[in-house]
Amino acid sequence: MIELYILLLFMIAAAVIAVEIRDLLSAVVAVGAVGLALSVAFLVLKAPDLAITQLVVEIICLIILIRATVTRDRVAARGGAALAVGAAACAFVVLFLALARGPFAALPPFGAPLFRTAELYVEAGARGESEPNLVSTIILNWRAYDTLGEATVLFTAVIGVLALLRRHGRKGAAAEEETE
Amino acid sequence: MRPDEFGGGMTLIVKTVARLTVGLILLFGIYVILQGYASPGGGFAGGVIIALAFIHLTLAFGKDSVRWHYDRSIPRFVGRLRAPTLMSLAMLAFLAAWLAHGLVALRGGEARPYDPLVMELCHLFIGINVGAGLFTIFVALVGFPVRGEEGR
Amino acid sequence: MTVYLLCLVLFLIGVYCILVKRNLIKIIIGLAISEYAVNLFLILAGYRMRGRAPIFSGDQAVANMVDPLPQALVLTAIVIGLGSTALLITLAVRLYEKYGTFDITRIRELRG
Numbered sequence: 116m117i118e119l120y121i122l123l124l125f126m127i128a129a130a131v132i133a134v135e136i137r138d139l140l141s142a143v144v145a146v147g148a149v150g151l152a153l154s155v156a157f158l159v160l161k162a163p164d165l166a167i168t169q170l171v172v173e174i175i176c177l178i179i180l181i182r183a184t185v186t187r188d189r190v191a192a193r194g195g196a197a198l199a200v201g202a203a204a205c206a207f208v209v210l211f212l213a214l215a216r217g218p219f220a221a222l223p224p225f226g227a228p229l230f231r232t233a234e235l236y237v238e239a240g241a242r243g244e245s246e247p248n249l250v251s252t253i254i255l256n257w258r259a260y261d262t263l264g265e266a267t268v269l270f271t272a273v274i275g276v277l278a279l280l281r282r283h284g285r286k287g288a289a290a291e292e293e294t295e
Numbered sequence: 296m297r298p299d300e301f302g303g304g305m306t307l308i309v310k311t312v313a314r315l316t317v318g319l320i321l322l323f324g325i326y327v328i329l330q331g332y333a334s335p336g337g338g339f340a341g342g343v344i345i346a347l348a349f350i351h352l353t354l355a356f357g358k359d360s361v362r363w364h365y366d367r368s369i370p371r372f373v374g375r376l377r378a379p380t381l382m383s384l385a386m387l388a389f390l391a392a393w394l395a396h397g398l399v400a401l402r403g404g405e406a407r408p409y410d411p412l413v414m415e416l417c418h419l420f421i422g423i424n425v426g427a428g429l430f431t432i433f434v435a436l437v438g439f440p441v442r443g444e445e446g447r
Numbered sequence: 448m449t450v451y452l453l454c455l456v457l458f459l460i461g462v463y464c465i466l467v468k469r470n471l472i473k474i475i476i477g478l479a480i481s482e483y484a485v486n487l488f489l490i491l492a493g494y495r496m497r498g499r500a501p502i503f504s505g506d507q508a509v510a511n512m513v514d515p516l517p518q519a520l521v522l523t524a525i526v527i528g529l530g531s532t533a534l535l536i537t538l539a540v541r542l543y544e545k546y547g548t549f550d551i552t553r554i555r556e557l558r559g
Contacts, residue, residue: 116450123453130457130480134464139472139549146476153483160490161500161513163335164522167327169486171343172529175429176479178350182436183536183543184472204466208459215455225450226496228514233493237512240503246332246414249501249512253519254337255414262417263393265523266424270386272530273428276537277379280435334502339526425526432533439540 122156139184147177164250304357313355320348328422332411338418342425349430358438378427378434385423392416450491458484471539471549475532482528486521493517 126149133145150173157166223229236253239245245252254262304310324344331337353361369376396413461484464477493514501515539549546554 119450120453123450123457126483127453127457127460130460133476133480134460134468134473139470142473142476146479149480149483153487156487157490160494161498162490162518162521163500163502164337164340165486165490165518165525167335167340168343168522168525171340171347172525174347175343175350175433176529176532178354179433179436179533179536180472180475183540201467204463207466208463211459211462212455219448219451222448222451222492225448225491226494228493228495230495230514233514233516236515237501245503246411247503248332248334248337249503249515250518250522251331251337251414251418253515254522255417258519259393259396259417261520261523262421263390265527266386266389266421268527269425269428269530270382272534273379273382273431275534276432276435279534279537279541280439282439335500337522339522343526343529429529429533432537436533436537436540 119156119159122152122159126152126156140181143177143180143184146180147173150176164248304360305355309355313351317348317352320351321345324348324422324426328418329415331418332415338421339425341418342422343429345422345426346429346433349426350433353434353437358434378431382424382427382431385420385427389417389420389424392420451488454484454488454491457481457487469551471542471551474551475535475539478535479528479532482524486524486528489517489521 129145129148129152133142133149136142136145150169154166154169154173157163157169236245236249236257240249240252245256324341324347326341327336327344328338328341331341349361366375392413396410396417458481461477461479461481464480465474468474468477493516495511495513498511498513501512501518542554543549546557548554548557
């Protein structure tokens with residue numbers, strides 16, 4: 116499992132770079148590195164479906180993020196927050212860690228999942244009531260409500276993007292004239 | 296008007312490479328959707344790959360050229376079938392398939408019966424939904440003019 | 448157990464970025480990082496040592512699969528995350544167009 120540790124350390128390093136670097140384009144590239152390392156980590160963790168999806172989703176995410184940052188006058192993130200905000204954030208992080216200790220103790224040890232609900236699915240699959248790809252069967256057969264909700268959320272997000280980027284809205288145009 | 300006369304897009308090298316690879320990417324996306332029952336992939340991943348194929352083309356050739364080709368390649372009677380319309384239709388189709396499947400389950404009793412045909416159709420509809428939706432987001436964001444960047 | 452801790456550290460980096468940074472794009476990046484960490488955590492919790500991918504093949508006798516349920520849920524979560532990220536970026540682009548800056552403190556001062 117050494118490769119998993121290497122990947123996680125790489126992800127943490129890339130995340131720190133993404134958070135702390137000034138240039139926004141470099142930050143976006145660093146977050147892309149985190150996402151692609153996550154894709155490889157999914158592969159190591161025996162989740163090939165997720166690896167494929169994460170890979171292509173990361174590419175689209177990068178294209179959109181670069182679109183938002185690069186084509187205009189190279190904005191750099193200037194100046195950190197005030198000292199008080201940073202201290203408060205650190206305090207929150209420490210508090211979170213302290214509160215997370217209980218749940219951590221209750222977790223099953225790494226490598227031995229609970230496997231309670233999934234057992235039903237695997238048994239049904241062994242009886243032949245499943246496609247070969249168990250993940251696909253779960254999202255479309257056993258958990259179809261989730262998938263319906265997911266498709267609806269994506270649909271709503273696209274409608275939201277279209278509504279936000281609409282240029283000649285009736286009210287929007289009036290409001291813009293008012294302010295200018 | 297020949298497609299090369301449209302402005303925008305990148306250099307000739309990028310255009311040629313895009314022309315050569317876009318069919319393969321599209322084919323791979325369709326393969327991932329249709330093989331989702333047996334191998335890793337399925338509607339979500341395949342839909343994103345299809346959206347990426349169109350994004351690839353749009354980045355290389357510019358929006359107008361892609362729109363021109365797209366309008367020429369679909370039958371006349373369909374009319375102006377743009378990505379948002381396609382996404383709405385796919386969403387409705389997925390809802391219909393889902394409802395039909397659910398009604399079968401209600402009649403049948405306890406567990407939702409496993410139905411390969413419905414699941415394959417659901418993969419297809421989800422793929423179209425995700426692909427058209429993401430391509431819509433991309434086009435909306437790229438086509439949006441921003442400050443200090445006139446005439447793009 | 449160390450793996451869980453590293454994953455938590457990744458999540459906290461994202462949370463720190465959301466709380467402290469003033470740039471809208473940086474905040475979106477922080478959200479993305481913490482989302483990655485949560486997805487990874489769910490998959491880690493379902494991993495079985497020396498298990499195999501949840502895909503049935505010819506040798507059905509061997510069934511030491513990893514837990515497929517978190518994988519199915521995370522699969523939908525990844526795509527939803529992309530949709531929400533796109534929506535956030537759209538909002539940021541709109542704000543930039545109106546105020547000419549990504550800095551939330553200056554947007555607050557400019558108000559109206």
